[in-house]
Amino acid sequence: MSAADPREAITRAHYEEWARVVASLTRRFGDLDIAEEAAAEAFATAVERWPAEGVPPNPGAWLTTTANRKAIDRIRRENKRDDKQAEAQMLDADSPEPLGAIDDDRLRLIFTCCHPALAMETRVALTLRMVGGLTVPEIARAFLVQETAMGRRITRAKAKIKAARIPYRVPSADDLPARVSGVLAVLFLVFNEGYLATGPDTNPVRLDLTAEAIRLTRLIRALLPDDGEVAGLLALMLLTEARRTARISATGELVTLDEQDRGAWDAALIAEGHRLVRERLAAGVAPGRYQILAAINAVHTSARDIRHTDWSQVLALYDQLVRLDASPIVALNRAIAVAELDGPEVALAAVDRLEDKLAGYHAYHATRADLLRRMGRSQKSRAAYDKAIELAGNTAEIAYLTRRRDQLG
Amino acid sequence: MQYLISVIDDKSNPGSTDRQPAISAFNERLIAEGYWVFAGGLADTDAATVIDNRGEQAVFSDGPFVESKEYLAGVWVWEAPDLDVALKLATEASKVCDRKVEVRPFR
Numbered sequence: 001m002s003a004a005d006p007r008e009a010i011t012r013a014h015y016e017e018w019a020r021v022v023a024s025l026t027r028r029f030g031d032l033d034i035a036e037e038a039a040a041e042a043f044a045t046a047v048e049r050w051p052a053e054g055v056p057p058n059p060g061a062w063l064t065t066t067a068n069r070k071a072i073d074r075i076r077r078e079n080k081r082d083d084k085q086a087e088a089q090m091l092d093a094d095s096p097e098p099l100g101a102i103d104d105d106r107l108r109l110i111f112t113c114c115h116p117a118l119a120m121e122t123r124v125a126l127t128l129r130m131v132g133g134l135t136v137p138e139i140a141r142a143f144l145v146q147e148t149a150m151g152r153r154i155t156r157a158k159a160k161i162k163a164a165r166i167p168y169r170v171p172s173a174d175d176l177p178a179r180v181s182g183v184l185a186v187l188f189l190v191f192n193e194g195y196l197a198t199g200p201d202t203n204p205v206r207l208d209l210t211a212e213a214i215r216l217t218r219l220i221r222a223l224l225p226d227d228g229e230v231a232g233l234l235a236l237m238l239l240t241e242a243r244r245t246a247r248i249s250a251t252g253e254l255v256t257l258d259e260q261d262r263g264a265w266d267a268a269l270i271a272e273g274h275r276l277v278r279e280r281l282a283a284g285v286a287p288g289r290y291q292i293l294a295a296i297n298a299v300h301t302s303a304r305d306i307r308h309t310d311w312s313q314v315l316a317l318y319d320q321l322v323r324l325d326a327s328p329i330v331a332l333n334r335a336i337a338v339a340e341l342d343g344p345e346v347a348l349a350a351v352d353r354l355e356d357k358l359a360g361y362h363a364y365h366a367t368r369a370d371l372l373r374r375m376g377r378s379q380k381s382r383a384a385y386d387k388a389i390e391l392a393g394n395t396a397e398i399a400y401l402t403r404r405r406d407q408l409g
Numbered sequence: 410m411q412y413l414i415s416v417i418d419d420k421s422n423p424g425s426t427d428r429q430p431a432i433s434a435f436n437e438r439l440i441a442e443g444y445w446v447f448a449g450g451l452a453d454t455d456a457a458t459v460i461d462n463r464g465e466q467a468v469f470s471d472g473p474f475v476e477s478k479e480y481l482a483g484v485w486v487w488e489a490p491d492l493d494v495a496l497k498l499a500t501e502a503s504k505v506c507d508r509k510v511e512v513r514p515f516r
Contacts, residue, residue, distance in 0.1 A: 115492075116496075117492060117496065163514050163516070164492045164512075164513075164514045165410045165490075165491045165492050165514065166491070166492045166493075167490075167491040167492065167493050169491075169493075171493070175493075
C-alpha cells in the first residue's frame, strides 16, 4: 500500500483509468450497461476502502479486478448462469489482460459511442459518460438538459447499441477515415460548447468541457498517431485554448483577437500546437479541414501583434478551406480576412451575399456590424449590433457587442 | 442477427420505376454472400385492408392503417453479423432501389 493521499489518488485514477475499465469490461461482457455500472461501483468501493486500507500499488489493476467482480455479481444476480456466453466470460474474468489489448479497447469504446447510427447529441452524451467518465448530472448541466432527460437519452442509446448490435470494434480500413471524422466532430462539438458556452446563467467559457475535449483528443491522438486530422484537431484546440484567459476580460466581456494581451497567451500550448502544425506540413499530405483551421490559428498565434498578422497567408488558407468546405460560415470567416487586406467595403459585399443562409446566425450580424462601424455607417451598424445581440447566446459576447453598439457615434 | 429493411417511397416524389434489374442483381449477390433471408415488393397501399377483431365483431376497412405521404413499398430480411454490415448493405440497397430504407433489428 502506498502512502499517497487517497482522495487525490481516486481523482487521478478516475481521470486516468475510467475509460480503460469501462472499455475492458465492455469487451469482456459485451454489454455497455454492465460495464458502466460495474465501473461506477468499483470507483465507489475505492472511495470507501482506499482511505482506510491505503491506495493499492496499482490502482488501475485494482479497479479493473473490482469492477470485473461487480459485473460477475450482477450477472449472477440476474440469474444469467444459463447463458453460455456469460458463463464463458465469467470463467476467464480473472485471467490476465492480453498485452496491448487495453488501448484497442478504448478505441473500440470511442467508435461505438460515436457510431453514425446514433444521433449527434446522443454520441456526445455517450462519449462524455463512457469515455470521459462524466456523470449524467454533469453532462445534463453541460448541455442545459434536465437530468432525467439526459439519463433517458443515455439509456436509450445503450439499449439501441445492444438491440441493433452496434459492434464493439475498430472500423475496417475503408470505413476508418469517415468514422474518425465522426469521432472528431463529436469532440469538436464538446470543445466548442466549452469555448463558446451558451446560456444566460453559464460561464462564458466552460473549462470542464474544453479540457475534456482536449484530453479525449489527446487520447485519440495517442491511439491513432498517424491520422492528420486528429493532429489537426488537437492543434486547433490547443491554439484556441492557449488564448482562453486573454479572451475574456476581468468584467466578463469578450476580448477580440486584435485587443487581446498576447503576453497572456499560454506559450507552452502554442508551442505544442505549432509543433503539430509543422509536423502535418512536413508530412506532405493534402490537409483536411481541421489541419487548415489549425494552420490559420498558427498564423494568428505567430504574430507579435495584430499588425504583424500575415493576412495574405490567412486568406490563402481560407481559400484552401473553401475548396474543401463550401459552407457559408467558412465564407463569413474568409470575409474577415478579406477586410484586413482589401478593406471593409469589399468584405461587406461578400458578407451581404450570405444573408439568405446566415440571417439567423449571430456572428453574421456581428461581422456586418463591425464592418459597417469601420466604414463609419453608424446607423446601419447599430441595427446589425441589435440583431447580433438578440441572437447571441454567450454572455461575454453579448457584453462585448453591447459595449461596441453603445460606443457608436 | 436478423434485420428488417423497409423500403420507403414518397407519393409526392416517388423513386424511379426502372430499378427491377438492379434490385434482382443485388438480391442475387445477397443470396451468394449469405445475407438474404427474404425480400418482397408490396402492391400499392390502396390495395391494403385493415382488420380489427379485438372487439365482438371483426371490422374490415378499406385502405392502409395510416394515410401518409411516405409509405412502405417493400421489405428485405437480412441475416448479418452486426449493424455495421447491415448499414453497409442498406447504403447500397438505397442506391439500388432509388428509395430511402430503414434498418431495424428483430428482437
